[in-house]
Amino acid sequence: MKTLHIDVAVIGAGSAGLPAFRAAKAAGASVVLIEGGAYGTTCARVGCMPSKLLIAAAEAAHAARRTAPFGVHVDGAVRIDGREVMARVKGERDRFVGFVVESTEGIPAEERLIGYAHFIDDNVLQVGDHTRVHAKSVVIATGSSPFVPPMYQVLGDRAIVNDDVFAWDDLPRKVAVIGAGVIGLELGQALAWLGVDVTMLGARGRVGPLSDPAIKGYAQQVFSESFRFEPHAQVEAATREGDSVHLRYRDSAGELRDDTFDYVLVTAGRRPNVDRLGLHNTTLELDARGVPTFDPVTLQAGKHPVFIAGDANDVLPLLHEAADEGRAAGENAARFPDVKPLVRRAPISAVFTEPGIAMVGARHADLTDDSFVTGEVSFEDQGRSRVMLRNRGLMHVYVDKASRRFVGAEWIGPDAEHIAHLLSWALQMNLTVDAMLAMPFYHPVVEEGLRTALRNAAAQLPKA
Numbered sequence: 001m002k003t004l005h006i007d008v009a010v011i012g013a014g015s016a017g018l019p020a021f022r023a024a025k026a027a028g029a030s031v032v033l034i035e036g037g038a039y040g041t042t043c044a045r046v047g048c049m050p051s052k053l054l055i056a057a058a059e060a061a062h063a064a065r066r067t068a069p070f071g072v073h074v075d076g077a078v079r080i081d082g083r084e085v086m087a088r089v090k091g092e093r094d095r096f097v098g099f100v101v102e103s104t105e106g107i108p109a110e111e112r113l114i115g116y117a118h119f120i121d122d123n124v125l126q127v128g129d130h131t132r133v134h135a136k137s138v139v140i141a142t143g144s145s146p147f148v149p150p151m152y153q154v155l156g157d158r159a160i161v162n163d164d165v166f167a168w169d170d171l172p173r174k175v176a177v178i179g180a181g182v183i184g185l186e187l188g189q190a191l192a193w194l195g196v197d198v199t200m201l202g203a204r205g206r207v208g209p210l211s212d213p214a215i216k217g218y219a220q221q222v223f224s225e226s227f228r229f230e231p232h233a234q235v236e237a238a239t240r241e242g243d244s245v246h247l248r249y250r251d252s253a254g255e256l257r258d259d260t261f262d263y264v265l266v267t268a269g270r271r272p273n274v275d276r277l278g279l280h281n282t283t284l285e286l287d288a289r290g291v292p293t294f295d296p297v298t299l300q301a302g303k304h305p306v307f308i309a310g311d312a313n314d315v316l317p318l319l320h321e322a323a324d325e326g327r328a329a330g331e332n333a334a335r336f337p338d339v340k341p342l343v344r345r346a347p348i349s350a351v352f353t354e355p356g357i358a359m360v361g362a363r364h365a366d367l368t369d370d371s372f373v374t375g376e377v378s379f380e381d382q383g384r385s386r387v388m389l390r391n392r393g394l395m396h397v398y399v400d401k402a403s404r405r406f407v408g409a410e411w412i413g414p415d416a417e418h419i420a421h422l423l424s425w426a427l428q429m430n431l432t433v434d435a436m437l438a439m440p441f442y443h444p445v446v447e448e449g450l451r452t453a454l455r456n457a458a459a460q461l462p463k464a
Helices: 017-026 042-046 048-065 082-105 182-193 213-224 319-335 383-387 416-428 433-437 447-458
Strands: 002-011 031-035 112-114 117-121 124-127 131-140 144-146 174-178 197-201 228-230 234-241 244-250 256-261 263-266 270-272 306-308 348-351 356-361 372-378 394-400 406-413
Touching (some): 002 017, 017 131, 042 048, 048 182, 174 182, 182 348, 213 394, 306 319, 372 447
Antiparallel strands (some): 144 270, 356 406
C-alpha cells in the first residue's frame, strides 16, 4: 500500500476538477488529481458536445425540408441515414474527448491517481486498493449522474439516459421522453426532426427552465408542433414487452392512453455522485441527498477544509459555472484557512432547440411583484426573423422600476444563445435600460427585436 502526504487532493478530473487542480497548483500547493472513471469530461463524452452534434444533424434535416417557401425545391424526400448520423456524432465526440484526455494525461504521472476515492476519515482518502492519501484539504468534484426512477429501472436496457443515446449505432423508430427539462427538449426535438416518432411526457408543466407563464405557454405550443408533447402527463405503468416498452399514462387532459415504444429516454434530473465517497466516515454534516452541507459562496463544507465544486454541489450545473467553481475551490483549498468568496458571473443559460430558449439574470418567478416592468417583443413579425423564415418567438425583458437597471429576461426565439450573451454582459455591467438603448443596433438583425423589448420596458418607466 502506497502512502501519499499532500496539500490538496482533488477528487474528479472533470470540468470542475481539472480547473481545481490547476488553481491549487498555481497557488503553490502540492496537489494530486484522483479519477475513478475514464478521462474526458461529461461535457465532451455524453453532454454538451455529442448533444450538439445530434442537434446539428437534426437542424440540417429540418432545413432541407423547409426550402420550398424560398423558391428552392429539393425534388424527392429528404432521406436520413441513422447510421451515418450516429457515426458522425460518435466520431466527432471521440475527437473532442481525445483533446480532454490528452490534456489530462499531460499532467505528470506522479500527480495523478487512477481509482475511486473514499474517505477513511476527514483528511484521509483510500484510492482503489493501492494508495492512501493524507490531504490537508480536499476538493470534491465528482460530478453528477442521470436519475432513473424505480418505475423505469425494471425496463432494463429499454430505459435509457442521455449517455446511452450517444452509444446508438442507428436511430430507433419510436421513443418516449420522460421529462421536459433542458435535456429532454434538446434531444426530443432533435430525434423528432431526424425522423423518430417522439412522445414527451412531462409531469409538472415544465418547459425547459422557463418560469414566465407567457413565455412557457408560447414555448409549449412551439414544441407541440415538433412532437407529441404532454407537459402534465401522469405515467401509471411501464412494462417491458420483448424489445419494446408499453406505457400507460394519462395525458394533459386526463385521458388514459396506451402506447408502445422502442425506448424510454429518462431525463428526470441528475443526482450528485457522492455514493462512493464514504462520507459517513467523516464528521461532515450531510443533507438529505448525502451531500455535505456547504456555503455556496465559498464552496466550503462547514468549517472543514473540504470544498465542493461543479455538478456535485448542484448549485448551477453548467460547464462555465463548474469551471469557475473549480478554480475557486482549488484556490481556497490551497490557501486554507484563508478562504475567499466566489465571485459569480451574471447568470446565463441556453437551450439549443429551434427556436432557442434562453434566460439571463433573475427569473420571472424570483422577481417581486410591482418591483419591475416587462418589455415584450414577438419575433413573428421581426424583420430579419421573417427574412430567414425563423419568425417564431416571444421575449420578455425585466427592468427594475427604481434603478431602471436591466435585471433579467426569459424568451424563446431565433439566435437566442447569441442575444443571451449580450444581455449577460449588460447585466454584469449593471447597465440601465437607457444605457442599453444607447448601444448600437445594426439593421437588419435579430437583435433589433431585443431593442423593441427594451423600448417597451423603458416606455413604462417615468422619464429619466
